[in-house]
Amino acid sequence: MSQWKNLCALEDIPLLGSRVVQHPGGDIAVFRTDGDAVFALHDKCPHKGGPLSQGIVHGQRVTCPLHSWNIELASGEAVAPDQGCTARFQVKVEDGRVWLQA
Numbered sequence: 001m002s003q004w005k006n007l008c009a010l011e012d013i014p015l016l017g018s019r020v021v022q023h024p025g026g027d028i029a030v031f032r033t034d035g036d037a038v039f040a041l042h043d044k045c046p047h048k049g050g051p052l053s054q055g056i057v058h059g060q061r062v063t064c065p066l067h068s069w070n071i072e073l074a075s076g077e078a079v080a081p082d083q084g085c086t087a088r089f090q091v092k093v094e095d096g097r098v099w100l101q102a
Contacts, residue, residue: 002090002101004099005101005102006098007021007030007097007098007100008097009096012098013030013032013038015032015034015036016032016034016056016058018031018055018057020043020053025087027043027053028089029041029042029043029053030091036093037060038092039091040091040100041088041089042087042088045067045069046085046086047067047084050064050067050069052064060072060073061073069082
């Protein structure tokens with residue numbers, strides 16, 4: 001049985017930005033798109049470990065601030081021609097609150 005952790009209010013995540021959540025396996029970046037979709041990825045680019053939370057969110061992708069790799073927010077996969085993947089985490093929004101599956 002999965003458990004959900006209440007992270008924050010949706011408004012606490014900047015529009016087209018992110019918020020970092022500490023996790024035993026490494027920091028998690030929780031992103032918010034311009035359509036209020038929320039995604040959570042391990043806060044490390046698969047290329048050189050750059051902090052995705054400091055990247056630019058556009059559409060449903062984030063661009064790593066170190067070497068401009070584009071990462072799909074829904075899957076954590078790098079956009080071709082780049083290759084690699086970062087771990088993704090299940091999140092949901094209910095009644096204006098963001099929840100992370102623990």
